[in-house]
Amino acid sequence: MEEQEFLNFNLNFNLRDKKSSKPSLIYSVVSWKGRQYKISTGMKVHPDQWDKCKQICKIDSSLNMLSNKNNRIANNKIKETLLAFSELKYFLCQKENIKYEEFYSILKSFLNPNLKTKKVYKNMESATLTILRHIDKGSQSENSKKIYRGNINTFREFLKNSHIEDKWENITKETIEKYQKYCIDQHEIWTTTNNKIDFIKNILKDIDEIDKIWDYTKSRIDKVKRIPCKLSNKELHELQLALSENDIKTLYNIDNLSEEEIEIRDIFILQTLVGQRIGDMRKVCDGSIYINDNNSTITITQQKTHESATIPLFPLTKELLKKYKSGFKYIDTSLKKDQDKINTSIKNIAAQAGLTTLQTYIQQFGYNREEITKRMCDRIHTHTARHSFITIMCMFNVPKEDVIIATGHTDTKMIDKVYLHLKDEDKRKKVEKSFSNLNSHIFGGLENNNANEDNISVSNIKNKQSLNKDEIEEAKKVLTFLGADIYEYIELNDIDKLNRLLYGKYERKLLDLGVEFEAIKKIYNARNSTLKEKSEALRELINNLKNK
Incomplete structure (x- = not known):
């Protein structure tokens, strides 16, 4: 019996940069067979003058004459695009078996036939240099740009070592797959390799859509597959170390440290008490905080997400905040080099404190699972403090909804994972504590009876x-x-x-x-x-x- 077939095909309009203070390009975003294609309309609008629901530019008496004129021109172009889209729908209904590679050219010919063609390769600078220039023009923070540049420099080193010429014509699916294998051969953790490949794919797609210097669709880079995870949920959770309350006390009690080591130790302890990322620790101590009326909480705005976090003030937290009320002397927690110094030093301090128990866990390198054994101290880094805060709060039955207020998370997804993957001993204690009263x-x-639990006597x-x-x-x-x-x-x-x-x-x-x-x-x-x-x-x- 012949089956019915329908054309799953729609059009929306989006802005290139919704947060820009300058006029932003309006793109036609077409969804076809589970994929999205973007075609520039050639029109611009101020983001605050764009009506997302109605999908048109605002025309209003509150706007000046020039803005209304520009927005009217843009709206006329949007109407033309919608009419062309209807014609495209009719055209596609008359055709069969259109390939993905053909569709983009057809789409462009209907929605924006005057769109500039790609520049020729021979007149262009190297691919990686163009990408680096694109990164420099971005609106990201300088720290983010530094990480992005590092990723591109690694990709450039791969091209050089693999004797692949740094040209746009060579930036293909095959090249990116070779780069993926190159990263795996460096014995990289699977998530690191996936992040590198995802970054390359995203920034190349961005460049194709903005600068029109290379065809992302024809390169087939989106077909490069990510490395699948071969770890169980429990094994994934065990990759993150959480210190116990006794471990934190042991660290805080250690003597015979230099002034700089004491400061590093205190920063780490303070992190476990406030549950913030290392980059936000300077805010906690430099006066960028709001102290609430009853002096039991403080509120900061986080650097990475711009979310607010309301942090409980435990007695030791107050003591450390008082100690460092003028800021840190040796460490700037917002600098990458100082964050690296903390990660190195806290391992040594933890070793001196005796946190040297051997721990075994499973890690995935490329496609392979490997058993790793390390001392506890060698697994500690700045994010351990934040994860420890969350885990300890979970152990004390603090509601998840309250924990995310303190950590600045927007939902409980990450906290849910901590609850699900507590150690068996921690789960036992948590259940005993919750149900004991x-x-x-x-x-x-x-009661906690390690003997025959089936024979709990009234006398006991x-x-x-x-x-x-x-x-x-x-x-x-x-x-x-x-x-x-x-x-x-x-x-x-x-x-x-x-x-x-x-x-x-x-x-x-x-x-x-x-x-x-x-x-x-x-x-x-x-x-x-x-x-x-x-x-x-x-x-x-x-x-x-x-x-x-």
């Missing part, structure tokens, strides 16, 4: 509850001594929540009395001391201050 005769009394539960009761009473007495409002804790029967409240009260009270955080930290980190002994030490510290 259920107020129910049947579902209450959950009672013993555990009795022990917790003593600790709870002790914690409440200390809170009373510290002058805490009774409504804050009178109904709390969770020792973990009481301890967090307790530590918060200690820190605020002692810091207000002028005690350095280092002195508080030594009491907190006394591993062989009980909570009662720590409480007594803190009481003694407060009494000594009162008697001075």
Whole structure:
């Protein structure tokens, strides 16, 4: 039976640069058989005078006479293009089996027959030099441009080593596939190679559409396939190291560092406390922040995404912000060379702190999976701090919607991955913590029992509850001594929540009395001391201050 066939074919108009402060080119964007083709109309409009919904330029009494005149001319061209598009539809309905390569020429002949033809290769400069000039004309940040130039210089080196002449006629699908293999042969991580190829494809497409110096469609570069991922979701997650709260404490407690190393260590610790990218850390300390009314959060605008992030101020965060209120002395976190210095130094500092446990994970190089074993310290870099912040917040059951407010993410997709791929031990602790305080005769009394979990006895539960009761009473007495409002804790029967409240009260009270955080930290980190002994030490510290 003969099947029906319909022409899936539509036209929209888009601006070349929607954010430009200058007039931007209007493009006809045609979708045909799952692909998009762009043809310049030759008309321009100020982005703020373009009506995206109506797909026309605005003509309004609020605009000056010249703008209305220019916009009227552009609208007439848009009407002509729409009429030509209708004729093109009729033409295509009369034809069969039109190839992709033919379609662009047909499209151009209908929508803009006067479009300038491509320049000849022999009169042009080298391909990579043209690309570099195009990058320089872009509106990206200087840091981004530096990365782009590095990618093109790597591509240029490949052309030279492969004895391929740096001409536009050689920029083809075959050349890009050879470049992909060249990157793989350098034992590159698969994502790095994919990013390089994607960048080359995108910038070449951009150049073709803007400068009309080379035919992207005929080059068939869009046919180059990405390297597929051969790692499981769990293996992908294990590529990112997240430090635990104890790991962070260990780093912060290390002594015998130079002044520069202390600053680098503190920057990293501060990163784990605020969850920001390294490039934004200078903003956190240079006065580019908004301190909210209750002094419990700060707000910054992130450099990369221009999103705002509202960051919680933990006691240690306040201490470090106070320490570096005049900015950093040795490190400029916005500079790539200083970011590299942090990455190198923090590995050495972590090694000195004893974070040297061997860790094994799977990495993909090109198409091959390889097992890698490294010391924990050798896996630490600046992004580890941001990932650690997110993971720890997840462990403490902070809602995902609140975490993204602090990190500046626009959705919870990345946070969802962290929740999904917590370590088995972390998942166990998280479940135990979440369900341990259920107020129910049947579902209450959950405890961590590493013995036979099928034989939880009533007597064990009672013993555990009795022990917790003593600790709870002790914690409440200390809170009373510290002058805490009774409504804050009178109904709390969770020792973990009481301890967090307790530590918060200690820190605020002692810091207000002028005690350095280092002195508080030594009491907190006394591993062989009980909570009662720590409480007594803190009481003694407060009494000594009162008697001075």
